[in-house]
Amino acid sequence: MIDPAEAAIYLLIFPGFAFLLLYALFCEWVDRIVYARLQNRAGPPVFQPLADLLKLLSKEDIIPKYADRVLFQYTPLIAFAAVMVPIMNIPIWGTKALYPLQGDLILTLYLLSIPTLALFVIGWSSTSLYSTVGAFRAATMLFGYEVPLVLTCLSAGILSGSWCISDITSYLASHPSGMLVLAPGFIIALIALEAKLERPPFDISLAETEIVGGTLTEYSGKKLAVMHLVADLAMVIGVSLVAAVFLGGLMVGSGTFIIAGTDLTPFLNFSLYIAKTLGIVFLLAVIRTLFARLRIDQMLDFSWKYLAVGGIFQLFLVILYAGMYQG
Amino acid sequence: MKETYRIPVGPQHPGFKEPMRIDITVDGELVVDTDIIVSFNHRGVEKATEARTYLQNLYLIERVCGICSHTHTTCYSQAVEEILGLEIPGRAKYIRCFIAELERIQSHLLWVGVAGHEIGWDTLLMYSWRDRETINDMLELISGNRVHYAMNTIGGVRRDIAPENVKDLREGLTYLEGRTEYYIHVITKEETFLNRTRGIGHLPTKTAKELCAVGPTVRASDVKMDIRRDDPYAAYPDLDFDVVTSDAGDVWGRSIVKTGEILQSIRICRQILDEIPVGEIRVRAPPKVPAGEAVSRCEAPRGELIYYVRSDGGSTPERIKIRSPTLANWMVATEMLKGVYIADVPIVVDAIDPCLSCSARVTITDHSTMKTVITSLGALGNQKQRR
Amino acid sequence: MKKPGVLLPLLLNNLLKKPFTVLYPREQWPLPKGYRGIIVHDNEACIGCGLCSKVCPAKAIEMVDDPEKRSLGKDRVRKQKPLFYLDRCLRCAQCEESCPKSAIHLKGGVGLVAYIREKMRVFS
Numbered sequence: 111m112i113d114p115a116e117a118a119i120y121l122l123i124f125p126g127f128a129f130l131l132l133y134a135l136f137c138e139w140v141d142r143i144v145y146a147r148l149q150n151r152a153g154p155p156v157f158q159p160l161a162d163l164l165k166l167l168s169k170e171d172i173i174p175k176y177a178d179r180v181l182f183q184y185t186p187l188i189a190f191a192a193v194m195v196p197i198m199n200i201p202i203w204g205t206k207a208l209y210p211l212q213g214d215l216i217l218t219l220y221l222l223s224i225p226t227l228a229l230f231v232i233g234w235s236s237t238s239l240y241s242t243v244g245a246f247r248a249a250t251m252l253f254g255y256e257v258p259l260v261l262t263c264l265s266a267g268i269l270s271g272s273w274c275i276s277d278i279t280s281y282l283a284s285h286p287s288g289m290l291v292l293a294p295g296f297i298i299a300l301i302a303l304e305a306k307l308e309r310p311p312f313d314i315s316l317a318e319t320e321i322v323g324g325t326l327t328e329y330s331g332k333k334l335a336v337m338h339l340v341a342d343l344a345m346v347i348g349v350s351l352v353a354a355v356f357l358g359g360l361m362v363g364s365g366t367f368i369i370a371g372t373d374l375t376p377f378l379n380f381s382l383y384i385a386k387t388l389g390i391v392f393l394l395a396v397i398r399t400l401f402a403r404l405r406i407d408q409m410l411d412f413s414w415k416y417l418a419v420g421g422i423f424q425l426f427l428v429i430l431y432a433g434m435y436q437g
Numbered sequence: 438m439k440e441t442y443r444i445p446v447g448p449q450h451p452g453f454k455e456p457m458r459i460d461i462t463v464d465g466e467l468v469v470d471t472d473i474i475v476s477f478n479h480r481g482v483e484k485a486t487e488a489r490t491y492l493q494n495l496y497l498i499e500r501v502c503g504i505c506s507h508t509h510t511t512c513y514s515q516a517v518e519e520i521l522g523l524e525i526p527g528r529a530k531y532i533r534c535f536i537a538e539l540e541r542i543q544s545h546l547l548w549v550g551v552a553g554h555e556i557g558w559d560t561l562l563m564y565s566w567r568d569r570e571t572i573n574d575m576l577e578l579i580s581g582n583r584v585h586y587a588m589n590t591i592g593g594v595r596r597d598i599a600p601e602n603v604k605d606l607r608e609g610l611t612y613l614e615g616r617t618e619y620y621i622h623v624i625t626k627e628e629t630f631l632n633r634t635r636g637i638g639h640l641p642t643k644t645a646k647e648l649c650a651v652g653p654t655v656r657a658s659d660v661k662m663d664i665r666r667d668d669p670y671a672a673y674p675d676l677d678f679d680v681v682t683s684d685a686g687d688v689w690g691r692s693i694v695k696t697g698e699i700l701q702s703i704r705i706c707r708q709i710l711d712e713i714p715v716g717e718i719r720v721r722a723p724p725k726v727p728a729g730e731a732v733s734r735c736e737a738p739r740g741e742l743i744y745y746v747r748s749d750g751g752s753t754p755e756r757i758k759i760r761s762p763t764l765a766n767w768m769v770a771t772e773m774l775k776g777v778y779i780a781d782v783p784i785v786v787d788a789i790d791p792c793l794s795c796s797a798r799v800t801i802t803d804h805s806t807m808k809t810v811i812t813s814l815g816a817l818g819n820q821k822q823r824r
Numbered sequence: 825m826k827k828p829g830v831l832l833p834l835l836l837n838n839l840l841k842k843p844f845t846v847l848y849p850r851e852q853w854p855l856p857k858g859y860r861g862i863i864v865h866d867n868e869a870c871i872g873c874g875l876c877s878k879v880c881p882a883k884a885i886e887m888v889d890d891p892e893k894r895s896l897g898k899d900r901v902r903k904q905k906p907l908f909y910l911d912r913c914l915r916c917a918q919c920e921e922s923c924p925k926s927a928i929h930l931k932g933g934v935g936l937v938a939y940i941r942e943k944m945r946v947f948s
Contacts, residue, residue: 148835149563152845239444243466243779310557311629314780322451400829402629403557405780406466493881496916560831567844574856581860581930587916595921596858619834628826 125202130194134342135159137349137391144395159342163335171331174238181235182328186336189228192221193343200350202383203376205280205361213273218351219260222306225344226252229308229315232337233325244324247406248308248315254413255305255312261421262295262302265428266355275351279358286359291431295424296356298417300390303348304397305409307341311401312409346387349394353386360386441469444779448477452555452783455793459786463779471774473767478793486757491517491591491726494754501759502795503584504544507536508737509744510589513757515670516746517591519731523720529593530672531713536579536588537671537735538702538709542613543572544738545695548790549620552692555783556633561623568616575609578602593719603710610703617699624692634688638773638785641686650769651762652740653698654789656682657690664736675712678705688788725752737762739790761795855933860915862932863908865947869927872902876919876928884912885919910936910944 120126138159146153173182199214201207207214226248233245267273269288270281282288305312316324323329326337361379404412441464448456456477462470482501486494498513499506511533518525546569553561573583579598580586588594598606624630640650645658655662663680665673681697683690730747740762749755766789773785846853855861877885890905919928938944 144839147839147843149560150567150838150841150844151563152843152847239442242442243444243463313557396832396835399560399835400831401558402553402561402627402633403780404629405633405778407778408632489881490879492879492918496881496914496918560835564834570844577859578856579858581856581858581917582915585914587860595917623830626826627830628828631826 120208121198125197125208127194130197130343130346131339134339134346135163137346137387138342140388140391141345141395141398144392145399148396148399163339166335166338167332169331171333172328174236174328176237177328178235178237181231183333185228185231185235186333186340189225189340190336190343192224192228193340193347196221196347196351199275200347200354201276201279201358202350203380205276205283205358207276210274210276215263215267215273215275215278215355218275218347219263222344222348222351223252223256225340226306226308228340229325232329233315236325236328238328240322240327241325244315244327248325250406251305251308251312251314251409254410255302255417258298258413258417258421259302259306261418262292262299262424263351263355265295265421265424266292268425269428269432275354279354279361282357282359283361288431289357289359291427292356292424294420294427296352298420298424299352299356300393301397302413302417303352304394305413307345307348307394309394310398311403313403314406314409345391345394349387349390350383353383353390357386440464446782453786453791454551455791457786457791457793459774459782461774461779461782466778466780468774468777468779468782471771473771475767475793475796483757483759486754488753490724490752491754492724494757495590496587498757498759499585499587502761502792504547504792505540505737505739505742505795506585507533507540507588508735508742509759510587511537511671512733512735512742512744513746514589514591515735516731516733516744517726517748518722519733520726520729520746520748521591521722523592523722525593525720526717527672527714528597528716529718531709532594532598532718533589534672534676535598535706535709535713536576536586538705539572539576540586541738542699542702543569543576544790545699546572548695548787549624549692552634552688552784552787555787556630558630561630565620568613571609571612575606578605590719590722592722593717595719597718598713607707607710610706614700614703617696617703621693621696621700624689624696631689633781633784634692635685637688637777637781638788639687640769640773644772645686645769648768648772649765650740650789651765652737652790653691653694654740654766654769656680657694658686659684662741664734664741668734670733670735672709676705676708688784691788725750726754739763739792739795740765759795761792763789763792763796766791767796859933860917860930861934862910862930862936863913863919864929864932865906865908866927866929867905867947869925870902870905871896871925871927872904872906873924874904874906875922875924876906879918879922881916881918882912882914884909884914905947908946910946911941 122128136156136159139154139156142158143153173179196214196218198208199210199218201210211217229248230245233241233248236242266278269291270278272278272281308314308316316326326334329337360382362375362382441462443460443462445458445460447453447458458474458477460472460474461468482497486497489497495510495513499510501509546565550562550565550569553559553565576586577583579602580588580596588596624634640654640658642658642660645655645660650658651662659682661680661682664670665678666680678701681694681701683693683697685693726748728748728750730745732743732745734744735742742762743760745756745758745760746754747756770786770789770791773788774782777785872887872890874887877887886907886909887904888907890902892905893901893903895901915930917930920926920930936944
């Protein structure tokens with residue numbers, strides 16, 4: 111049985127909401143400072159994302175006259191709730207997540223696409239020209255990156271024989287050569303993740319120079335703060351998912367790190383988790399700096415020609431490997 | 438029944454650096470019709486010049502535009518010197534050309550950065566503006582200010598290039614040459630940049646000539662038009678350089694022309710530093726200008742700049758008319774916007790390098806009701822002349 | 825032939841170098857010798873001729889009565905002295921050029937800040 115006090119600490123403080131929020135702000139800072147240093151600039155200090163959040167929370171909240179009031183005001187909260195849930199299913203301090211259940215890979219992928227649908231609904235209910243164009247673009251982009259991302263994650267599931275993220279991680283921890291088989295999938299998932307999080311070069315629905323603010327044009331104050339936080343949280347969850355599913359083998363087994371009789375292996379695994387996620391955030395920041403923004407038709411072109419084909423190739427590779435070595 | 442939207446892009450828009458309004462009618466993502474409205478930045482400069490002396494007008498005219506300020510004062514000084522019948526010394530002509538070429542390099546580097554920003558590539562913006570700091574430091578060394586150099590006066594230039602600064606200037610030029618060659622390498626090879634600029638905003642040569650486009654916009658459509666060659670002024674008859682053209686005719690062609698012109702400007706600057714004659718830098722000009730009129734043309738970084746100055750014998754001019762290059766390029770912008778996607782609208786408009794401070798010089802006033810009317814350039818052509 | 829990611833060597837090179845940003849006001853950028861800064865007026869050399877006020881394009885110099893009435897030799901006194909509107913000054917240095925006694929220079933540096941606009945109307 112689940113102890114309520116223990117569950118409350120796990121859910122609210124660590125690795126639940128408090129840790130998640132702080133880590134999301136920290137990851138945003140890492141992303142911004144890597145972006146700045148790659149461009150030979152100084153970059154913001156550590157508390158900048160928190161300062162931006164507090165500033166947005168104190169600004170005026172404007173609702174346009176013709177907007178749909180209910181959808182406009184409450185959609186961010188739905189996205190916020192949806193994106194915080196998967197932390198319970200992703201292993202952080204070892205191979206076992208907080209509350210693993212069968213099929214939580216599919217559940218996490220599904221919950222991660224709720225922010226995109228929320229962006230579409232927000233853009234649509236704002237009834238402003240710029241946000242409508244942005245909403246179209248957000249919905250159109252879904253056709254591009256969902257398939258490669260799901261294909262590669264499912265390949266990892268097929269390799270380990272289960273749809274549970276914790277099982278995938280424990281399989282990769284005991285068979286590290288599986289990570290080499292999943293290497294092409296890792297690269298494809300990285301690019302598809304960049305598109306999912308609406309970051310340059312795929313920030314087509316939030317393109318500042320073309321359609322002012324895109325889907326979030328009419329947002330201000332508390333709602334914009336929540337949407338920025340949703341973007342950061344989605345980044346943390348997405349990066350943790352990729353780290354668990356593709357790099358899950360970089361872990362030490364229990365009992366290898368003992369000091370003064372207590373098993374400190376979870377701390378070691380937790381530091382490895384932080385290192386892995388920050389490494390992936392670094393790679394995402396490099397991709398963000400390198401490329402110009404793609405047009406929507408170019409993005410769909412690229413996704414179907416290269417990413418989806420790569421996903422199918424990864425699937426074949428996994429099936430071959432499974433047939434040859436797993437009997 | 439096709440549903441088309443009419444989206445106003447501007448006058449307040451993060452994609453444009455200055456207020457202009459472009460109403461695009463879109464069908465999905467494709468632009469089917471455009472309508473451009475300028476004149477949000479009309480300041481009445483031409484009327485203000487009539488209340489100031491010729492010397493005070495120098496500083497007012499300089500502030501018509503921040504990026505091509507030296508070209509404006511050069512053109513104005515040349516027109517006034519023509520009315521006065523003054524011949525300025527050779528060293529002054531060479532220094533005027535030197536500052537003009539440095540300004541051209543600075544303006545084109547700014548354009549490279551802004552083009553990067555329009556297509557969502559902020560890295561190019563940061564790097565090209567970091568290198569632009571070198572030019573600003575060079576100009577500050579010579580003239581004392583990074584923008585609005587105030588080097589020209591009627592009768593010559595006000596400051597000289599000190600011999601102890603020449604070494605820093607040469608080092609700056611060498612550094613910029615290396616960086617510009619790197620940027621040319623980037624814009625010819627980087628795939629995402631080529632995807633956004635190749636084939637976008639195509640302007641055929643015939644249309645460019647018919648609609649009287651000027652500057653790098655028309656040079657990218659394979660027309661060799663450059664005032665420094667066709668109607669040379671200052672020290673340009675003695676200097677050796679190539680006029681850079683490209684036959685691509687799209688936004689990519691314009692970026693090739695602009696970066697090529699930076700290399701040519703560096704070549705001209707080196708020639709000036711080697712061959713500059715010694716001597717005086719200014720001659721005395723009388724405060725009162727005799728009656729007369731003059732037209733002078735210069736090659737601003739954006740194209741051909743025309744000044745008409747008329748004097749009636751007093752110490753203030755009677756009429757100054759400025760035809761800046763961006764005003765000539767607006768018709769071409771309308772043509773180029775047909776058939777592009779929404780995502781390409783900012784980069785296509787930005788390819789003509791609009792400088793609204795230069796171009797807003799026309800406002801229509803209805804005399805019978807004493808009201809100002811803002812109308813489109815297309816409607817202007819259809820209106821009858823009313824007295 | 826085109827390839828993506830051309831800037832990568834440049835970016836990785838700059839990752840660990842010192843940033844190009846000058847963190848003003850902690851660090852300062854050195855000003856060149858001829859920099860046109862704030863107006864500095866030499867009261868002893870000024871004869872109150874008013875030429876600077878006539879040529880200024882921004883009306884930043886106004887001649888006001890001089891209560892000091894300093895002697896200029898040969899039974900003449902200085903009747904007027906210039907009042908500078910530093911907030912209107914364009915830094916064009918036309919006053920420095922036109923002054924017959926070289927009493928005005930533009931070398932006061934950068935950083936003109938005041939809470940009250942009237943504090944920017946000074947005599948030197």
